[in-house]
Amino acid sequence: MYDFAYHKPGSIADAVKILTDDPEARPISGGQTLLPALKHRLAHPTALVDLSGIAELRGIQRDGDRLVIGAMTKHYEIQTSDVVKTAIPALAKMAGNLGDTQVRNRGTMGGSLSNNDPAADYPAAAMALNATFRTDRRSIPADEFFQGMFATALEPGELLVAIEFPIPTKAGYAKMRNPASRYVMAGVFVAKLADGSVRVAVNGAGPGVFRQEEMEAALAKSWSADAIAGIRQDPDGLNGDIHGSAEYRAHLVGVMAKRALAEAG
Amino acid sequence: MPQVSLTVNGKPHSVEVEGRTLLVELLREKLRLTGTHVGCDTSQCGACVVHVDGESVKSCTMLAVQAEGADVTTIEGLASADGTLHPMQEAFREYHALQCGFCTPGMVMSAIDLVMKHPEGLDEKQIREGLEGNLCRCTGYHNIVKAIAAAAEVMHGRRTELAQAAE
Missing domain, CATH: 3.30.390.50 (CO dehydrogenase flavoprotein, C-terminal domain)
Incomplete structure (x- = not known):
């Protein structure tokens, strides 16, 4: 792995500033995909911006007819959340059947969706449930968010904040x-x-x-x-x-x- | 160089690392805690599993700097000061849940997390699925599964003797 500078901002604004000032910096959430990629030297970021210190990126809430999941919420939290199990049981089950326990203890929903691996699970849920992707600057519908293999509508420096799932019947x-x-x-x-x-x-x-x-x-x-x-x-x-x-x-x-x-x- | 402060097996440490230093490198190379193994280095085999704030993680897929302020437990931190083994370690010994032993530290750490997350008990299928992130190339897993089932009974106070839990 090439070396890089490490930042751990405490707010979305600070994270976006670092990412905007340095186009070669990359955000890291759970790191379960990014770190293996860095080991293979598939990417060479100048800096990693650790999002784990930003409290507002985490959490699960039911907001009327929507389920809102913070981008940094871990798979294990989604898998075991009573709120998710009640609102969208298929989503809780999905979270519990991806990767392995150790990956689920670190990996996050926002990280997986931002990476948009064709073989990842969450993109199917977000697309079928017509989720809305809330970023630091706008809201993006699922039909526009996913743009093919490892590509999304996120602009350089744009951070996914939360994913809103309409609760289905x-x-x-x-x-x-x-x-x-x-x-x-x-x-x-x-x-x-x-x-x-x-x-x-x-x-x-x-x-x-x-x-x-x-x-x-x-x-x-x-x-x-x-x-x-x-x-x-x-x-x-x-x-x-x-x-x-x-x-x-x-x-x-x-x-x-x-x-x-x-x-x- | 970044400085990372963390607690490992109850002892506080403050260590200078590189941004790219992995948690497992910090544990093995800086703290000389070589019980945590590196098998695949690609987050598949689970030989490097440790607990970070009580949850099992693959220490080859976490940066040392990400463990800032964390409470880390490795295989070396399980036994009591007087040498009494953790019930999971004791069960692995009792049920001969290892052959070469390379995967064992990670197996034991994953198994403890699995058991702690299931106070209601675990059936064989849950144990096998719970070991998805740990590979063993010797045992065929049978005795590992038996050991975890037995240790679970002891850890949750349903049995005191490992032998009683054996089927």
Whole structure:
């Protein structure tokens, strides 16, 4: 790992200032992805800005019909939160099934979403639940936030502060994990929102999270596994590698969607 | 150079480190606490697991500076001053939950966190899933799982003798 300067600001404003003044500085939240990347010298930041000292970035709150999760909230806190388990049980379950215990004790929701790994779990939840990303300067809807592999709408120096999830009437998630790496081969999050609209998000299978609009339309008419039984995910553009072909992943999308529906009830 | 102040196994330390110094490097190279092992160095194997403020973390995937002000416990900090082993260590011995022993410090630290998070008790499936972040290349895990089940009973006061918990 190359060396870097280390800063631990106490406020969002201070963190943004450091990141703005030095474009080569990078924020670090739980570090469970960034530190392995730095060890491989995939990045060479001049400075790391540790966000763990900023209290306003943490916490879980129910605000009317929305669940608001601070960007620095750890997976383990989300997994075990009674507020999350009551409001969006599928989200608590997702948090408890990613990485391992030690990763969940350090890693954060905001860190994972800002990184937007195609195989990460949270992007599927945020996309399907139509989450809003609150940053230090604006609010970004999920449909605009995710911009393909490891890319988001965040500008240089812009910090994710909290994620607001509209509380759905039904939600479920299922994923097929690579048996060795445990990363997602294909995952599907299905959600029926309070206004009756349906959103279906696919992660792991493509270069970034995407919505499966054919399934959304079918499920809006009839919320059942039968409604999507005839829908074939197009393999064009999906990931194909030594772990599975694009056709295999396309098939998995259909299977995971049905399992996610069963989870959602 | 950054200075990091932390408590390790009950003793306060103030150590000069680099920004990039990992917590495990601080423990092994600066404090000479070599019970914490480095296996993969890619946050997969769990040989480096220690407790930071009571929670198990992979010390190869945490910077030393991130442990500023933290209370760290390593494998060396588990046994009593008189040498009495922690119930988890005792269970690993009793159930022969190791062969080469390289993964053992991390296994024991992860197992203690797992048991502490489940005062209601743990079944075999939960123990196996709870060890997802720890790899053992010798034992096939069976005796590790048995040891953790037995230690859990002792740690939560449901049994006093390890042998009684054995099935």
